[in-house]
Amino acid sequence: MFLKRITLLHEQIPFYRDYPFSIPIIKNFEELNLKSNVTFFVGENGSGKSTLLEAIADKCGFHTAGGSRNNQYEVHASESPLTKYIRLAWLPKVTNGFFLRAETFYHFASHIDSVEASYAYGGRSLHEQSHGESFLSLFLHRFHGKAIYLLDEPEAALSPSRQLTFLKILHDLTKNDECQFIIATHSPILLGCPDATILSFDNENIEEIKYEMTNHYQLTKNFLQNRERYLSELLREE
Template sequence: MFLKSIELQRDRIPSFDRYPFTIPSIQQLDRLELRSSVTFFVGENGSGKSTLLEGIADKCEFPAAGGGRNNTYDVHASESALGDYLRLSWMPKVTNGFFLRAESFYHFASHLDQIADDDCMPDIYEAYGGRSLHEQSHGESFLSLFANRFGQKGLYLLDEPEAALSPQRQLAFLRIMHDLVKKKEAQFIIATHSPILMGFPDASIVSFDDESLKEVDYDETDHVQITRYFMQHREDFLRRILEE
């Protein structure tokens, strides 16, 4: 692990009546201790998990639209209003890493193509599977990024990576994570809805529901409970929600 804790500098916030401090989980945030090399942020849409992840990325100087510190490009993306009020505690501090925003990954892939064309640097693709990410399927491009770009003692912030991954490819990603964590070369913080990803061994799961942050067990998450119930009682479940 490299990043040890995330602290909200509450005394510097001018007003808790402005976004993003109106989000209950952010409003209640004091200090979040990270105790695992893999931490999952889980909760309903709008619960604040992506907002906090974006704030961490901003504090790490990763581009708002996604990428590493050496990726500079202009594209419309929500700038974090939270990063200026966060304090990150490191041991040791690392500057390498990557911020993945599934919704703006297309723009990152285009950024790489522009570097390859304008700066005559076709070898830039070597860190992404050897060819343009646009020449790969969405799922293939994500796995190429994970398998080739991640490593070198870095912090990897991923916002809903399962958006482009089939269940089988989610399992492949778990193996990539396992290999990197085992070599002590990576720390992951992942905002997700995927019960498959959340199942990573010894990961910490932080719930953003119930208006505060708290660590929960895998089987306590709504994502796991609802998915399990649906799989075990599919016909009854569908009958009740579709006929009422």
């Protein structure tokens, strides 16, 4: 592990009514101690998990549309409004790493083409691969030791079988304490990563939660076991 603690600097916040402090969990946030090589942020859309992850990436110097400290390209609204109000504590500090944002990965892939750096991603343009293939090319060829990786919904482009492939990559990269991952996800498959810490953003404060207690696991399990009942209730005409 490299990043040990994230602290919100409340004394520097001018107005709590403005975004992102209008998000309850961000407003109430004090300090978060990280204790695993893999940490998951889980919660409903709009709960604040991606907002906090983006601020961490920005504070690390990573491009907030996707990339590392060495990837510089123009994308609208790329600065996180939360960045200047958080403090990161490291032991030791690392500068190598990457921020993946699924929704803006196209811009990163275009940047890689513009600087002719596809050799670092398997030798093929990321745009010439399917969305899922390009994500796996990134994970396989760009991710390696002594680094921190911040991933926002990496499952967005991955089929269930490819999510299992990524789970194996995640395990291999962290088993010798070579890498640290913080991942915002909705995937019950990825959340099954052994020895990971799962932090729920679904209430007014961030809380550690067991895998089987996540809404993602419970809803998926109940749907698969009771599909006909779920569909009957969901599609019932009023």
